[in-house]
Amino acid sequence: MRRVEHVMGFPVSVRVDDEGFPEAAVDGLFAWLHEVDARFSPFRPDSEVSRLDRGEVSEPSPALGEVLDLCEEYRVATGGAFDVRLPGRGLDPCAVVKGWSVQKGAELLAAAGARRFCLNAGGDVVAAGGPWRVGVRHPEHADQLCTVLDLTDRAVATSARYERGDHIIDGRTGRPATGLLSLTVVAPTLTEADTVATAAFALGAEGVAWAAARENCxxxxxxxxxxxxxxxxxxxxxxxxxxxx
Structure with missing residues (x-):
């Protein structure tokens, strides 16, 4: 079973190696990701995130509340370097939403009976079963790899400057974080791998040791x-x- 769709601004691909895996479960995965995009995108004026930011929603839904709790956890852990509420900008929890939602999608596949699958969301990967070989892109040459991983029941995420330029802001200074070219984190879940990678990148050079000191990263x-x-x-x-x- 293989499928690719464009969701949340990037391609999401899934490969399930379990024989007879129901296609309806893959339909459910992509339906969930499209729902997340509609509800949590700060770029959609009718999303829950946008309406909450404008004060039109008094309390976030339980799902968005879970995301915002994670955002606050990492803001505190980084001393404010990671912050989804930057001055002069609207609420933007995308740095947490991506890994969190794709991990939830992986859990949907597992609940439907998938045991060996690879879920790739714009280069961030959940690898169930395995081993799966995953390449990490060279930070300056798109056609080259700088390392190759063999992953089993793990997730990997990379934060870098090569796709979107200096888009990660150090919340302590309000300026782009430029101390690193790329940073890759392997962790038990993509929720953790993706958020730790972004938070560490916002910290700059000190973020490498900070991320490495986190349990299971x-x-x-x-x-x-x-x-x-x-x-x-x-x-x-x-x-x-x-x-x-």
Missing amino acids: EVFAVDAGHRVLRSPGFPGKRAATQPTG
């Missing part, structure tokens, strides 16, 4: 000086094109 990063930094347990293999410095 392994880190691979390339700093602005092209130095490669990795935690001892990071499951990646060096690629021939890995940056050096």
